[in-house]
Amino acid sequence: MKLNLNQTQINRCRARAKTIADTIQTFIDQSTTVSVERTILRFLSIDGVNPLDVPYVNVITDHIIAEADLSLGVAHYLSLAIEDTGLTPQEIAQAIDQKQLSLKPYQTKTHPNHSLLYPTIEEQLNRVNKQRRIREKTLAENPKKSTPELYVIVATGNIYEDIEQALSAAHKGADIIAVIRTTGQSLLDFVPYGPTTEGFGGTMATQENFKLMRQALDDFTTSHQRYIKLVNYASGLCMPEIAAIGALERLDMMLNDSLYGIIFRDINMQRTFIDQYFSRLISAYAGITINTGEDNYLTTSDAYEHAHTVLASQFINEQFAKNALMEERFMGLGHAYEIDPNLENSFLYELAQAELSKAIFPNAPLKYMPPTKHMTGDIFKGLIQNALFNIVAVTSHQSIHLLGMLTEAIHTPFMSDRALAIDNATYIAKAFKDFSHEISYRPDGIIMNRANDVLHQAETLLKTIQEEGLFTTLEKGRFAGISRKLNAGKGLDGVFKKAPSYENPVMTRLIERLKEGNHED
Amino acid sequence: MKIRPYGDTLNDGKIQLSFTLPLPCNAHGEETAKALVQKMGIHDVQIVHASPLNATFSFYIVYGTTHHQIDPTTITVTEIDSDTLTKSEIEAFIATHFDRPITFIGASTGTDAHTVGIDAIMNMKGYAGHYGLERYKGIQAINLGSQVENETLLEEAIKHNADVILISQTVTQKDVHIQNLTSFIELLEAEGKRDDFIVIIGGARINHALAKELGYDAGFGPKKYAYHVASFAVHLLKQKKDA
Ligand code: B12
Numbered sequence: 001m002k003l004n005l006n007q008t009q010i011n012r013c014r015a016r017a018k019t020i021a022d023t024i025q026t027f028i029d030q031s032t033t034v035s036v037e038r039t040i041l042r043f044l045s046i047d048g049v050n051p052l053d054v055p056y057v058n059v060i061t062d063h064i065i066a067e068a069d070l071s072l073g074v075a076h077y078l079s080l081a082i083e084d085t086g087l088t089p090q091e092i093a094q095a096i097d098q099k100q101l102s103l104k105p106y107q108t109k110t111h112p113n114h115s116l117l118y119p120t121i122e123e124q125l126n127r128v129n130k131q132r133r134i135r136e137k138t139l140a141e142n143p144k145k146s147t148p149e150l151y152v153i154v155a156t157g158n159i160y161e162d163i164e165q166a167l168s169a170a171h172k173g174a175d176i177i178a179v180i181r182t183t184g185q186s187l188l189d190f191v192p193y194g195p196t197t198e199g200f201g202g203t204m205a206t207q208e209n210f211k212l213m214r215q216a217l218d219d220f221t222t223s224h225q226r227y228i229k230l231v232n233y234a235s236g237l238c239m240p241e242i243a244a245i246g247a248l249e250r251l252d253m254m255l256n257d258s259l260y261g262i263i264f265r266d267i268n269m270q271r272t273f274i275d276q277y278f279s280r281l282i283s284a285y286a287g288i289t290i291n292t293g294e295d296n297y298l299t300t301s302d303a304y305e306h307a308h309t310v311l312a313s314q315f316i317n318e319q320f321a322k323n324a325l326m327e328e329r330f331m332g333l334g335h336a337y338e339i340d341p342n343l344e345n346s347f348l349y350e351l352a353q354a355e356l357s358k359a360i361f362p363n364a365p366l367k368y369m370p371p372t373k374h375m376t377g378d379i380f381k382g383l384i385q386n387a388l389f390n391i392v393a394v395t396s397h398q399s400i401h402l403l404g405m406l407t408e409a410i411h412t413p414f415m416s417d418r419a420l421a422i423d424n425a426t427y428i429a430k431a432f433k434d435f436s437h438e439i440s441y442r443p444d445g446i447i448m449n450r451a452n453d454v455l456h457q458a459e460t461l462l463k464t465i466q467e468e469g470l471f472t473t474l475e476k477g478r479f480a481g482i483s484r485k486l487n488a489g490k491g492l493d494g495v496f497k498k499a500p501s502y503e504n505p506v507m508t509r510l511i512e513r514l515k516e517g518n519h520e521d
Numbered sequence: 522m523k524i525r526p527y528g529d530t531l532n533d534g535k536i537q538l539s540f541t542l543p544l545p546c547n548a549h550g551e552e553t554a555k556a557l558v559q560k561m562g563i564h565d566v567q568i569v570h571a572s573p574l575n576a577t578f579s580f581y582i583v584y585g586t587t588h589h590q591i592d593p594t595t596i597t598v599t600e601i602d603s604d605t606l607t608k609s610e611i612e613a614f615i616a617t618h619f620d621r622p623i624t625f626i627g628a629s630t631g632t633d634a635h636t637v638g639i640d641a642i643m644n645m646k647g648y649a650g651h652y653g654l655e656r657y658k659g660i661q662a663i664n665l666g667s668q669v670e671n672e673t674l675l676e677e678a679i680k681h682n683a684d685v686i687l688i689s690q691t692v693t694q695k696d697v698h699i700q701n702l703t704s705f706i707e708l709l710e711a712e713g714k715r716d717d718f719i720v721i722i723g724g725a726r727i728n729h730a731l732a733k734e735l736g737y738d739a740g741f742g743p744k745k746y747a748y749h750v751a752s753f754a755v756h757l758l759k760q761k762k763d764a
Contacts, residue, residue, distance in 0.1 A: 157695065168575040183692055184632035187668065200632070200697040264634060266668065300637055373637075377743075409725065412694060416541045416580045419572075482636075 001249070002441060003352075003359050003451045009459060010360055013315050016462040020470050021319035027351065028277045032188065032502065034061050034494035036278050037074045039240040043124045043506045044078060044089040044117060049193045058190045059240070060103075062463045063096050068107040071496040075505050077103040089120065101240050114356065114505050121506055123287065124248070125285070126128035127511065131250035132287040138227045146316075146395050146400035147429040148368070150422060151176035155412040157199035163216045168415055170220050172422040176253065178231035178401065180412070181205050181215060186236025186265050187490055201412055205232050205242055210249035227251055231291070234279045235261055238490045239272065243279035246287035253400075254283055254334065258320075260293030261311060262474055263482045268489035269474055280324030281510045291400065292317045295336030295369035297480040303338035303373075304346075308457035309479055310358035312337050314361065315462060316470070321330050325514040328363040332400050336369035337389040347388055347445060352450035354396035355441075360455075368393050370404025379515065382406040383424065390428040395436045534586040536563060546571055546579035554581040554584040562589045582703040599730035601739055601749075603756040608652060615659035618759050625654050625754070626659045626678050627687030628669035633703035635691035640723055642687060643745050651746035653671045657716045660751065671705045678718060686752045698724070699735070706736040719757050721750060 031414040054062075064077060069381040070423065081092050081103060095101035106112075113212045152174045154165040159179075166177040182199030185192075195212060203209060217228040229252035234243040238257070246254055258276040261267035266304050283290055294317070296309040301309070314333040322329045335357050339346040371385045386404035393401045402410050403421040405413045413421075441447045465473045477483030528529045528535025538558065543580075544550040551568045558566045563585035570582035606614060615623060629639050641648030643664040654662040663681055665674065678686050688705065690698035702722060709715045722732050723741040732740025739753050 155694075168578060171575040183634070183697070184668075188633075201692050201694045266666070300640075414541065415574050415578060416539070418581060419574045 003355055003448055004443060005356070005359055005452065006454060011458050012214065012305060012313075013455070013462055015313075015318075016459075016466045017315035017319045019320075019466050020316055020462070021323055024320075024470055025271055025277070025323050026106045027270070028274050030456065030498055031274050032071070032073060032496050032498050033274050033491075034065070034070065034240050034496075034506065035275050037061050037064075037070060037133070038238075039244050039278060039282075039505050040504060041093075041144070042076075042244045045124060046089050046093050048090075048452050049364065050094075050097045053193065054127060055088070055190050055193060056097065059097045063155065064103055064484040067102060067104040069499070070425070072107065073497045073502045073504060075114055075117060075503050076112045076137050076206050077106050077207060079114050079116050079429055080109050083114045085112055090413060091223060095208070098325050102365060110501070114503060117505050118509070123510055125509060128247045128282075128286050131247065132285075133248060135227075135287060137251060138221060142225060142227050143219075147173075147433065148398045149175040149229070149329055150355075150425055151178060151367075151402045152421065153180050153402075153413065153416050155177045155180035157182060157203050158197040158200075159195055159203055159212055160197065162203055165415055166213065166228075167216060167220060169418050169420070170217070170226075170424065171225075172419050173426055174228070174403075174422055175417075176231060177213070178215065178253075178255075179203050179205070179209070181233050186233070186261065186267070187235045189237050189491065189494065191241050194233065207243075207245045207249060210251060214249055214251070220353075221489075234290075236274075237267060237271070237494070239275035240282060242280040243286075243288070244280040246288060247282050251288060252290055252403040253289045254279075254282065255293065256280065256290040256333070257293040257317065259317070259474075259479060260296055262484050262489070263480045264293075264296055266484065266489045268294050268492035268495070269471060269484060269486060270495050271491040273307070274495065276320065277324055278504075278507060280321055280326055281507065281514070284321075284324050284326035284330065285510050285514055289332045289365055289400075290321065290326070290330060291332040291367045292334045294334040295338070295367075296334075298336050298338035299373050299480075301481045302340070302465055303336070304349060306481075307454045308461055310353075311360070311454055311458040312461045312465070315458070315463075318361065318364070325511065328361075329365065331361070331364040332367040333357070333361055333364050334367045334369065337371050337392060337404075338373050341371075341374050341385060347392070348446045349450050350389070351396065352391050352447040353454060354392045355447070356399060356451040358396050358398065358453060361450075363397035367400040367402065368398035369407075372404075372408050375404070375406075375408035377409055379406040379410075381421070382408065385420065387428060390521075393434055394429050394432045395439075397436065400468045414503060495502070522594065523592050523670070524651075526587060527588045528632035532590070534590075536585055537586050537699055538563075538583045538585075539581065540583075541578055541580050543573060543577060544579055545577055545647045546573035550632060551581070554579075554583065556583055557590065558583050558641060561587075565588050565715075578582065586653045593763040599728075601729055601753055603753050605749055606755075608657060608748055613756055614755050614759075615657075618755075618762070619659070621691065622659050622661045623685065623755065623758065624663065624681055624683045625685045625753045626674070627669040627685040627689055628665035628674050629689040629691070630669050630671055630674055630705065631690075631697070632668060633690055633692050633698075633701075634667045635689070638684070638691060639664060639667075639687065641752055642689075642723065649746070649748055651748060654747045654751060659746070671708050672702070674705070675708060675712065679714070683718060685719045685721060685760055687750070688722045690722065690727060693724075693726045698726070700714060702735050719761075720755055721751070721754065731762065 009202040021509045041057040154162040180202035182202040197210045234254035234256045258272040294313045406418045525534035567587040618708040644653045647653035727740045729740045
């Protein structure tokens with residue numbers, strides 16, 4: 001192995017991370033959330049918004065919370081209501097909205113007949129599966145390149161403008177397009193509806209926007225024989241709902257990380273761990289690659305001193321994904337090139353960290369973030385910072401290569417910024433193509449020592465987290481230097497302890513289908 | 522005395538630009554780019570690089586000579602005119618002129634989730650080797666964090682009897698910060714509280730001129746630290762007290 005790492009030590013880290021994730025899982029298994037329940041309703045084919053733009057899935061959960069008890073789960077009420085009224089789930093939602101129907105009487109009834117729900121759920125899961133097969137087939141038809149996949153963002157706020165920008169980037173050589181979400185969407189407790197043209201620093205994630213962008217990229221694939229992957233955010237308060245929409249509309253990647261929401265958006269930790277589990281099950285089934293957000297820790301804490309927090313968090317995120325039955329090839333664990341450029345040998349430390357991640361998670365498509373924090377208005381220097389980052393990305397064989405923008409400190413990317421970034425990365429991928437096979441690292445040199453140091457510190461941190469529990473770790477602010485409380489933050493009022501009779505038929509079927517390992521319909 | 526940009530000879534007027542046009546990359550695109558640059562008062566225009574971004578957009582790098590010149594002595598800057606003191610001078614100033622601690626309350630407001638800027642000013646650790654307000658003797662620093670509603674910020678400021686309100690704004694796309702900052706001032710005025718506080722804004726794209734225009738007492742941008750803000754605030758507070 002290139003870095004001469006201690007495999008037993010790595011195994012110990014994994015074992016600790018597993019205990020950490022399993023402890024949280026015990027809590028997750030006892031609870032549900034409004035967004036989990038709304039996701040079930042989406043799998044029951046409930047769609048659309050009422051005349052006040054409130055999604056029908058919210059109409060139902062709001063109604064149950066106000067009039068009855070959500071801890072029984074929406075499946076309880078819907079099964080009984082279907083049996084009783086003969087209406088479809090969508091008709092039930094509309095009737096509730098028009099105050100023609102109340103679910104309250106079903107609260108005290110027992111033995112709901114869930115088999116009334118299964119046909120619709122099977123149909124929806126088959127739709128997801130079909131999308132997965134289209135992706136796999138198209139990817140198999142297109143040769144995979146040996147250098148990292150180039151990932152760029154679009155963020156105009158207007159989906160139609162985003163499409164223009166995305167196609168332009170695809171023409172230039174981008175492999176992956178992420179539509180960044182508008183500021184504040186992560187804190188909305190509903191998913192907006194329809195195509196949208198106004199956003200700040202990004203564009204609304206809506207099912208229609210997903211569909212429009214997917215269609216445009218598919219058209220590109222048809223004309224250019226190159227599959228372009230589409231990315232959005234299954235994060236924030238609607239994590240599993242967006243995962244569901246993305247699975248139905250064939251997104252290929254989803255940013256998906258509770259830790260990011262807790263730390264950077266002040267989302268309540270109980271809420272988002274529960275949401276994350278369901279969203280990862282959905283993505284695991286849909287063959288969607290998740291992207292985790294460890295890179296962000298380094299925007300608020302120092303990248304040299306806190307490199308081990310990134311590694312420790314990757315270990316934990318890996319176990320959360322495993323608990324959601326996700327294959328390693330879909331775990332886009334995050335890390336970043338964020339060391340202060342004024343530090344001597346910063347390039348060597350970056351290379352050490354990138355090689356370390358790759359060595360520890362060889363089957364995971366690592367998501368490698370470019371410099372952001374230390375980018376300044378000096379765009380000329382910025383281009384060089386990005387070039388060094390690109391060299392590390394190619395040399396250490398990263399998979400998902402987020403391209404740095406020379407104007408990072410100024411604005412969300414212009415079309416030309418993105419083109420310059422793609423040119424930069426393409427040039428370096430070519431120039432350094434086989435560089436990694438020509439070099440080895442000096443035993444006891446700076447790179448090897450650094451990698452081993454970081455691993456060692458990560459192990460110590462994992463030990464602490466295992467002892468104190470992840471909830472406490474987050475309360476103590478060990479990640480990113482930001483402390484969050486177990487019973488504070490956004491979305492806590494949407495957490496419910498499951499009633500003894502609670503059932504989530506979508507989750508049941510997802511787990512069964514994942515365990516059967518076959519995706520046939 | 523008038524000056525022009527400098528390439529390698531005084532007043533040679535050399536200038537460089539780059540931009541994108543919604544035109545295909547061809548001779549017509551280049552001529553159009555050239556004509557546009559000439560309209561900016563630049564002659565000897567050389568399109569040194571042209572490349573297609575896609576079928577209908579093209580990117581240009583341009584050099585030229587500007588015939589505009591400027592007399593720097595006619596230029597004035599909206600600057601903060603109070604002296605900048607060091608941390609210990611500020612602490613001494615507070616001890617001399619006030620018989621109570623000064624309360625600063627701050628937040629990153631609206632939908633803005635960026636905290637590094639406001640933390641740099643307010644938290645113990647500070648930024649780039651400059652301690653934050655929390656570490657100053659005689660200053661009570663209350664940092665409410667990010668995504669704080671304007672209404673909440675004002676409520677908290679009233680509750681804590683704050684002297685100074687600090688607002689950080691990082692996201693500026695589509696002027697979202699202008700809307701948010703304007704609505705805070707409107708809120709203060711509607712509640713009749715504008716004169717109860719010194720109100721200061723900051724962020725990567727904020728400057729003093731903008732702050733004044735929006736009705737704030739001061740604005741601070743990049744490379745400004747706690748001691749800059751505190752110097753300004755304590756001077757103004759003393760003026761208010763003496764008035
Ligand atoms: C770190 C970072 C993040 C982190 C923030 C972590 C955190 N807790 O703060 C994360 C990853 C969460 C993040 C998220 C987003 N970000 Co951001 N982010 C940055 C980044 C890389 C660095 C900003 C930073 O920390 N600078 C360091 C601090 C110290 O500098 P500063 O804020 O300017 O502060 C100094 C002065 O301005 C001043 N100051 C600042 N505030 C105040 C207040 C007062 C009162 C005073 C006196 C002085 C003062 O003092 C400070 C010290 O000198 C910048 C790019 C860059 N290199 O600038 C993008 C950037 C700011 N982000 C951007 C965007 C768009 C976003 C998102 C909206 C993206 C999205 N759609 O999801 C989200 C935010 C969502 C939301 N709701 O706000 C854009 C903003 C574009 C624009 N002009 O509108 C930038 C420029 C990147 C880009 N090119 O797209 N981001």
